Amino acid sequence: GAVVSQHPSWVICKSGTSVKIECRSLDFQATTMFWYRQFPKQSLMLMATSNEGSKATYEQGVEKDKFLINHASLTLSTLTVTSAHPEDSSFYICSGLAGPVGQFFGPGTRLTVL
Amino acid sequence: EDQVTQSPEALRLQEGESSSLNCSYTVSGLRGLFWYRQDPGKGPEFLFTLYSAGEEKEKERLKATLTKKESFLHITAPKPEDSATYLCAVQVDAASKLTFGTGTRLQVTL
Numbered sequence: 001g002a003v004v005s006q007h008p009s010w011v012i013c014k015s016g017t018s019v020k021i022e023c024r025s026l027d028f029q030a031t032t033m034f035w036y037r038q039f040p041k042q043s044l045m046l047m048a049t050s051n052e053g054s055k056a057t058y059e060q061g062v063e064k065d066k067f068l069i070n071h072a073s074l075t076l077s078t079l080t081v082t083s084a085h086p087e088d089s090s091f092y093i094c095s096g097l098a099g100p101v102g103q104f105f106g107p108g109t110r111l112t113v114l
Numbered sequence: 115e116d117q118v119t120q121s122p123e124a125l126r127l128q129e130g131e132s133s134s135l136n137c138s139y140t141v142s143g144l145r146g147l148f149w150y151r152q153d154p155g156k157g158p159e160f161l162f163t164l165y166s167a168g169e170e171k172e173k174e175r176l177k178a179t180l181t182k183k184e185s186f187l188h189i190t191a192p193k194p195e196d197s198a199t200y201l202c203a204v205q206v207d208a209a210s211k212l213t214f215g216t217g218t219r220l221q222v223t224l
Contacts (some may be wrong), residue, residue, distance in 0.1 A: 004157075032210060043201060043214040044158070057209075093157045097210050102148055105157035 002028045006106035013084055014114055021079045021109045023094030024057040029074035030096030034103060035067075038091040050077045084113045116141040118204055119129045120215035126193055127222050135187040135218045136200035147185050148203040148212065149178050158201055161187075194220045 003026040013019050021077045023033055036044040048069050049057045057070035066088075068080040081088055089112050095103040118138045127133055139147065140222040146165050151183050162171045164180040167221035175196065187200055199219045203212040 043216045047213060049209060102163050104160055104213060108157045
């Protein structure tokens, strides 16, 4: 299957700082990537849809100024959590759309904000 | 509003004890139903895509089926390594967005 990587796999930061998470499709081109957030023992909640070369589309309730998404190439999308606070601590997962087969997910990034 | 409900929430099986997981959905128009496996602290791993009622797909000890209202993931003679959370998700629009169920946590013991 298609492979998606994320970096870093975990990060700890202080409240008020910004954190950037990278999502790469390693063996396919992903014109569309998705960003999800997952709290403990809960399912994945879609945050935004990222299309290469255009602005991301955010789901209702997700602050676009807080979660900045950039999809600069067909293999890379980044999520920047700006002015992070403890309530932003979560497991962030990206996926790349591999044609009609569907989405393939990265391994996730555990963010802890102190 | 599109809804996806999975049951049971948790399931404990002994090795070799076959069972089924359920995914019920209420959507405006189904384009595809997806099954994923998720291990703790990891991203979901793709298992199956089903597109139309009556469709079935198999992979090792897993078999997924689809009706107009629900999907089943049948696990035959499970092994401890099958322990994971199984997620189903539905795609209802051309933008390929997925709506996930809350998952079934499966534990297979010796």
